[in-house]
Amino acid sequence: MALLRIEAGGTVIMQTLDALTEIARQAGERIQQVRREGLTIASKLGGEVVTSADRASHEIMMAGFGRHFPDLPRVTEESAEHHIPRPPFLVADELDGTAPFSHGLGDWGVMLALVDEAGPSHGVMVLPDRGVLVRAARGQGCVINGQPVALGPGDDPAATLVAMDLNRQLQPAQWQRLQKLAAACQGVRSHYCAAVSTYELLAGHLGLYVNCIGGRIWDFAVPALAVREAGGCVAAPAGGGLVWDRVPMGLVATADESLMALWRGL
Template identity: 30%
Template sequence: MSIIDIDEVRGWAEAAGRLALQHFNHVAGHRKADRSYVTEADVAIERQLVAQISARYPDHGILGEEQAKTNLDREFVWAVDPIDGTASFVAGLGSWCISIGLVRNGQPYFGLIHMPTLGDTYHAAVGEGAFLNGQPIHVSQPDAWEGETWLATPATLHRSFELDFPGKTRVLGSTAAQMCYVARGSALAALLVNAYPWDVAAGLVIVQEAGGAVVPLDPATPTGGTALDGGWLHQPVLVAAPDQIAPLRQAFRRR
């Protein structure tokens, strides 16, 4: 990909991960207006990433979870989540990550997700495949669901849905991590709820380049808009191989 230097972006994410690890296990979270958590690590990492992106790509826009919202009408816009899974981060759980996505003309174009506690880095660019630590990955397409087949679900799944599924569910606490585990073929699927552009901009590219689909749980939900304003992402969304979508829609039932 000639437009960006993937190794450079990986370096930004790894540096952000090192900064996050300095705070991990001894940081307090504060509630924002939407009741989600923010920590001093989130703010510091976003500030660092915004400075790096702005210096390297001054003509690009930037959308960050915490503060950055500049030039969103540009051809290229970076969507950054400094710590995706802040509640897990605050709780001392390891399933949080640094998510850096690049959107071109409103469509996902490049994504890189770094998991500092594991040392894993996922990345993908449109038309170039998806990779975990440099090795190609692909979504799972089993002929049948078994007892060890698992879904990544929200912690509040039981409040809104009944699930008819023979396997297991796991709660990772990070939208980006859920998408990565589907992309690598570890999880059969993920159910996302109330996602925002910075949560999914990177993961959308990684899942799609790994052969997966990201669609509303309810097939009647309109899917207009772009990766930066698609309101349908706030509705329940399935992430899985295309041939798994129909049976998964039948497995989830609203309470």
């Protein structure tokens, strides 16, 4: 995949995907190291789980951003404050899937994206325990471990697996919609990790992934770019396109338009 050159703050940033990949891999390796040495687990404001591995990954990312993207503002999950700057800016999820990770599961990942005026333009997703690297760039496609991804017409919904994130923030109407989706499809998976669910969609295991509420921009910048570049469809769960000027957001991603139409019709 060819790499783009972009202008940001007067600095020429070269080989954007390679730089993001380097940072993501280093963060993933650091997370695994901290896990081997022993995790410290705590709760953030709002009851979300945070671990010493999240914070260690954040330190790796800040150092990497300083080397490769010194002039770009950053929006990361573990930052003290969250606000959307004027683009271009970087978005990072230091450890997506902290909850399953903290329970000893391998359903977690690291995601980094560059966002410009039109949305995510470059994205990297690393799933260290699965040995998976996903890279995507606007107009240049998506690859998994170097192999191009091309989503297309899938199975009948009744023969399709879907993934959905289930959490305590779901409202009754959203629960009802998810129940209708489950009834229309073969089965449901819930990793509680956007990176893993997106990878399984890109790999052809799933036909649809949805997070109705509770997600953030760092959860969906890479998934939205990767699925779109692979030929799939992405939208806001309540309808309409995705917007990148706010932190809270949801995502519905599908392998083809027919599955997106199914979601819209529920």
